[in-house]
Amino acid sequence: SHTLAVSFALLLRFLVCHALNVTVTPGPVVLVTENDNLTLSCLVSQRKRTTSVLILRWFFSPLTFLIVKMGIRKRNLYGNYTYRFPQPKFHLHEKTEGEVYQLRILSVTGSDQGFYSCKVQEIRKHRDIWRITSNGTSTTQLTGKKIYSLTSLCHIS
Ligand SMILES: *[C@@H]1O[C@H](CO)[C@@H](O)[C@H](O)[C@H]1NC(C)=O
Numbered sequence: 001s002h003t004l005a006v007s008f009a010l011l012l013r014f015l016v017c018h019a020l021n022v023t024v025t026p027g028p029v030v031l032v033t034e035n036d037n038l039t040l041s042c043l044v045s046q047r048k049r050t051t052s053v054l055i056l057r058w059f060f061s062p063l064t065f066l067i068v069k070m071g072i073r074k075r076n077l078y079g080n081y082t083y084r085f086p087q088p089k090f091h092l093h094e095k096t097e098g099e100v101y102q103l104r105i106l107s108v109t110g111s112d113q114g115f116y117s118c119k120v121q122e123i124r125k126h127r128d129i130w131r132i133t134s135n136g137t138s139t140t141q142l143t144g145k146k147i148y149s150l151t152s153l154c155h156i157s
């Protein structure tokens with residue numbers, strides 16, 4: 001059980017030391033009004049190496065789909081091959097290299113309500129093979145607030 005304790009300590013050390021600190025702001029809940037533009041920021045810190053490469057993905061759930069992926073050459077790939085959305089709706093911007101990645105959501109509608117997750121993997125090439133050296137995820141919930149104008153209230157009565 002001594003070796004077990006040592007392995008556990010090593011595992012713990014591995015998990016703690018190899019975790020990227022990923023934080024999505026604002027969060028954990030964002031209240032938006034329809035037609036607003038919203039910017040979510042994914043803050044990344046505690047990279048293992050400054051020479052490593054980050055792979056970043058923004059996901060939407062519960063209807064899980066990939067919004068955008070920033071790959072090895074920093075090319076942004078929007079959507080996946082099964083779900084399409086109007087292209088200009090989302091825009092990923094690297095605000096501070098390796099640290100701040102902003103997802104801009106234009107003209108929010110009710111169907112944009114849900115969970116937005118930023119998943120980051122730190123990868124490194126070792127003997128010609130890319131390996132994940134650490135990763136981290138953070139999520140924020142987008143929830144809407146409907147504004148009823150007086151005119152639409154009058155139409156109901
Ligand atoms: C992780 O990053 C966030 C945002 O930059 C920061 O507020 C927080 O203190 C960091 N957490 C740790 C454990 O360093």
Ligand SMILES: *[C@@H]1O[C@H](CO)[C@@H](O)[C@H](O)[C@H]1NC(C)=O
Nearest residue numbers: 034035036037038105106107
């Ligand atoms: C949202 O952004 C678009 C494009 O940048 C702009 O035309 C529009 O006025 C903005 N809407 C609001 C509510 O700020």
